[in-house]
Amino acid sequence: xxxxxxTDSEFVALQELAQQALGGACQIERATSIATPSGGRIPTWAxxxxxxxxxxxxxxTPSERQLADQVAPQTLKVMLLPAGTIxxxxxxxxxxxxxxxxxVIGPSDPTTYEVLRRVSVVLAPLxxxxx
Numbered sequence: 274x275x276x277x278x279x280t281d282s283e284f285v286a287l288q289e290l291a292q293q294a295l296g297g298a299c300q301i302e303r304a305t306s307i308a309t310p311s312g313g314r315i316p317t318w319a320x321x322x323x324x325x326x327x328x329x330x331x332x333x334t335p336s337e338r339q340l341a342d343q344v345a346p347q348t349l350k351v352m353l354l355p356a357g358t359i360x361x362x363x364x365x366x367x368x369x370x371x372x373x374x375x376x377v378i379g380p381s382d383p384t385t386y387e388v389l390r391r392v393s394v395v396l397a398p399l400x401x402x403x404x
Contacts, residue, residue, distance in 0.1 A: 295326035
């Protein structure tokens, strides 16, 4: 194809190489609810598939938000996941093998040249100091 910089097989090899640079394991969880015997529903988190490797970028400048009548810091980070990983905004969270939990703020739109999936995340509140 004219104008193509790399072949499809070279692109797949690039994606595989980038995925090898990812470390750790990240479980994608989706907000859901389960029925109770009394007819109500309890909110919970359901695992989506197997854990995937990830990399977490250095934090951006912290911002602030209101939490439990106090001002709490909030630091936006970008998590890198394997290309094609499906993450939805606001309904998903990412549980890391380190014990930290991040809420998804917004996944980047996939492109035809996606090597890694970029997902904007914030550390879940009330679980310790953001790193």
